[in-house]
Amino acid sequence: xxxxxxxxxxxxxxxxxxxxxxxxxxxxxxxxxxxxxxxxxxxxxxxxxxxxxxxxxxxxxxxxxxxxxxxxxxxxxxxxxxxxxxxxxxxxxxxxxxxxxxxxxxxxxxxxxxxxxxxxxxxxxxxxxxxxxxxxxxxxxxxxxxxxxxxxxxxxxxxxxxxxxxxxxxxxxxxxxxxxxxxxxxxxxxxxxxxxxxxxxxxxxxxxxxxxxxxxxxxxxxxxxxxxxxxxxxxxxxxxxxxxxxxxxxxxxxxxxxxxxxxxxxxxxxxxxxxxxxxxxxxxxxxxxxxxxxxxxxxxxxxxxxxxxxxxxxxxxxxxxxxxxxxxxxxxxxxxxxxxxxxxxxxxxxxxxxxxxxxxxxxxxxxxxxxxxxxxxxxxxxxxxxxxxxxxxxxxxxxxxxxxxxxxxxxxxxxxxxxxxxxxxxxxxxxxxxxxxxxxxxxxxxxxxxxxxxxx
RNA sequence: GUGCUCGUAGUUCAACGGUAGAGCGCAGCCUUGUGGUGGCUGAUGUUGCGGGUUCGAAUCCCGUCGGGCACCCCA
Numbered sequence: 001x002x003x004x005x006x007x008x009x010x011x012x013x014x015x016x017x018x019x020x021x022x023x024x025x026x027x028x029x030x031x032x033x034x035x036x037x038x039x040x041x042x043x044x045x046x047x048x049x050x051x052x053x054x055x056x057x058x059x060x061x062x063x064x065x066x067x068x069x070x071x072x073x074x075x076x077x078x079x080x081x082x083x084x085x086x087x088x089x090x091x092x093x094x095x096x097x098x099x100x101x102x103x104x105x106x107x108x109x110x111x112x113x114x115x116x117x118x119x120x121x122x123x124x125x126x127x128x129x130x131x132x133x134x135x136x137x138x139x140x141x142x143x144x145x146x147x148x149x150x151x152x153x154x155x156x157x158x159x160x161x162x163x164x165x166x167x168x169x170x171x172x173x174x175x176x177x178x179x180x181x182x183x184x185x186x187x188x189x190x191x192x193x194x195x196x197x198x199x200x201x202x203x204x205x206x207x208x209x210x211x212x213x214x215x216x217x218x219x220x221x222x223x224x225x226x227x228x229x230x231x232x233x234x235x236x237x238x239x240x241x242x243x244x245x246x247x248x249x250x251x252x253x254x255x256x257x258x259x260x261x262x263x264x265x266x267x268x269x270x271x272x273x274x275x276x277x278x279x280x281x282x283x284x285x286x287x288x289x290x291x292x293x294x295x296x297x298x299x300x301x302x303x304x305x306x307x308x309x310x311x312x313x314x315x316x317x318x319x320x321x322x323x324x325x326x327x328x329x330x331x332x333x334x335x336x337x338x339x340x341x342x343x344x345x346x347x348x349x350x351x352x353x354x355x356x357x358x359x360x361x362x363x364x365x366x367x368x369x370x371x372x373x374x375x376x377x378x379x380x381x382x383x384x385x386x387x388x389x390x391x392x393x394x395x396x397x398x399x400x401x402x403x404x405x406x407x408x409x410x411x412x413x414x415x416x417x418x419x420x421x422x423x424x425x426x427x428x429x430x431x432x433x434x435x436x437x438x439x440x441x442x443x444x445x446x447x448x449x450x451x452x453x454x455x456x
Numbered sequence: 457g458u459g460c461u462c463g464u465a466g467u468u469c470a471a472c473g474g475u476a477g478a479g480c481g482c483a484g485c486c487u488u489g490u491g492g493u494g495g496c497u498g499a500u501g502u503u504g505c506g507g508g509u510u511c512g513a514a515u516c517c518c519g520u521c522g523g524g525c526a527c528c529c530c531a
Contacts, residue, residue: 008524083530113529115529118526119524121529125531127531289531323531328530387491388490388491416490418490421491
């Protein structure tokens, strides 16, 4: 396990890890904006009752309280938000008059959940959400779009292949109703445990807690076993011989998402009828995402369609969204050694200092480089050049700049590529490093098949 | 919140109840103002914390705090 936290569940990255995280954040912003999503941020704090959409999640909310609160203000009724979707729904309702619909927004913020942390699960973590919210109605094609945008983002990152698994609440609920279930939420929660406890124990749950007949339970398990990379799941579901209008609607929606998304981004999406999602406000398409080869780490991106999350008496704002678990993804990449950063500092150049008397000359070089967008720093002390080179080497700064020195008798400046050892004459007004050296590069570690061995 | 497990140098880990050590890293020197490899030398610990048993505790016991894992739930 990578050592990334001292306070359990509140991760703090080392500089090399932060470079990786920042690359993901930058890429997310770029891809989201490329698809026309505007940026929003909501406050970190929400009224607790606003967030209580799901009974199970209540106990995970961190409550806000002043240290020296008096008795009458002891309970402010405020808590740190545990996701970005619910606060966004609140924001939409509050500012609806000033917003244009359909509203396409992305939101990258920290969220807090009071769970017991373990690998890939934190108490403080960053989510990168996109949502599209309509007024009164929201066109179905946005449910395809969410998968396409997220797939596009994941494909832009130096990470193992990711597959978005899609299911549909209407399909599942319609099917459950069709086999005689009365509490579809119970069935859903039982099915959600398939990965964890296996079909046999799920069958018991279905028959006892959800009250299904053995035949109905068997059909629900058969449904959950269906997974296809295309729309052929429809025939497999039909073969189970369950009739229900909601089911039919779900089938056509899910096949539209799978075929639509895969038409744009082949292989990005699979229909997986086992995907349930715990949150109960989803009403249509639901998404989960696994990193191929690292399925045990859990979903790195999830979301779904919701119709009633942002609604008041007069108006409803149905939406669909998907969220990238940035912190989880980064923790997997670091723990498994899947991604490497070329350097942890922004500097492309270290400007050496011959002696303290000539520091100004080195600062001038740095200014000239910075004026042209070349990140650089000046050596902290006028040590022997060997030490200054080592300073750069330790930080993987690729170039060391030696200003002309009267003491040395050198006529002009030189710059040394400390990886190759090549040292050439250079002019701070014109010298340019290769593009790939300008900024820290984040790239997939070459041999990812052996990387998993370094996981601990 | 429940259960299990682990806490020794910066780090990874040793040490039967009997003097706290090694690798890596770090610092210095060989190296003459240009590093990396190599050689030599050196520094660093309230053994998480508090109590108990014992002639003697890193080691055994109790408590506590912290880490990890599983349950729960989820990005």
